[in-house]
Amino acid sequence: MIRQRGAWLFLVIICVLAMSTGVRADGYDAFKGLEGTLKISGGTAHIPVMQELAREIMTRYPAVRITIAGGGSGVGIKQVGEGLVDIGNSGRRPTDEEIATYDLRLHRWAVDGVAAVVHPQNPVRALTSRQLQDVFAGRVRNWKELGGPDQAIHVFTRDEASGTRNVFWKKALGKGTIRKDADVVPSNGAMKTAVATDPAAIGYMSVGYVDETVQAVALDGVDPSVENVRSGRYPVARGLYSNTKGKPSALAQAFLDLLFAPEGRAIIAAKGYIPADK
Structure with a gap:
């Protein structure tokens, strides 16, 4: 019984020490073990946030490469729908026709x-x-x-x-x-x-x-x-959207999740936008 209590107390101490030293999960942890290139294009209002996140991700995880291009909302919707990019940004909600034609999944992460x-x-x-x-x-x-x-x-x-x-x-x-x-x-x-x-x-x-x-x-x-x-x-x-064709890839999903994580929301706010709930 004494040994069990001692073991339990030891685990509690370890947990407290881990928390006090800042060992915690953050939004970037989703990229652990991932590699490859994530292609993003479309709305230019999105770019300051996208670039800031991409820099931090690639610094932490060199096996991940992220490319970001503009072109406007229509370009982002068309390119993601045609499979040319993984995420197509738009500063408007895609139309019902675009959603149906391209099987789009919408991710609204800010108001601008x-x-x-x-x-x-x-x-x-x-x-x-x-x-x-x-x-x-x-x-x-x-x-x-x-x-x-x-x-x-x-x-x-x-x-x-x-x-x-x-x-x-x-x-x-x-x-x-x-x-x-x-x-x-x-x-x-x-x-x-x-x-x-x-x-x-x-x-x-x-x-x-x-x-x-x-x-x-x-x-x-x-x-x-x-x-x-x-x-x-x-x-x-308007809302700022990041759209995918069907179910996002693992890299795209990690990036989208980061937009709604505390780290992503802080960058969104710092760039002058209003973070939206998932």
Whole structure:
């Protein structure tokens, strides 16, 4: 009896010592014993989170290689559906037709706002929905009509495969027209560069991409902040999805699980997005 009690006490001490020294499972442990290449493409709003996770995974597990490409939501859905990549990212929910055609499994791991942005030197910091729609439709073509400088408005947009464009067009522009002479850029990163280097520019991008190089514009008196997106006060928002064709591979499943683990959620929040529950 004394020996049994002693053995039990020894096990308790070992467990306490293990916990106190930080020996614990984390979201990256799912990659133990795995090897091979995980291919990811699609929505560009996802890329900051994907890259951060991929760097940490490949540092810990050199037998795992992860490639990440953009192309927009439509590209991500199409490429995963055709078996060209393991995970296809989209900044919109795939349509019922896409889900049925490609046997897609949807994994929504974050909520993201989409904000209109201008150059930091532009004094126009707030617009109504009607003003924003008039600007993108070309009915308003000079910043002086909005309280800004006497300067022609330079409109930037995304191509029709973009999930960022899709939500902005629906929820901010009310499915209105976009000027045919608007300059088209291929990604959120390219949009930030275009607007940051053009004092007459206006465009739109994921709230997660907004930094001091651009100025986010309040819409109908509501700033596109993470807090306002989370509360629902700022309505131009969407889910961020990582989609697979059928059941994910072991590598893809480990990556998807990490997005919902504490380590993944911390990175999602740090990049300006709102983590979603699994």
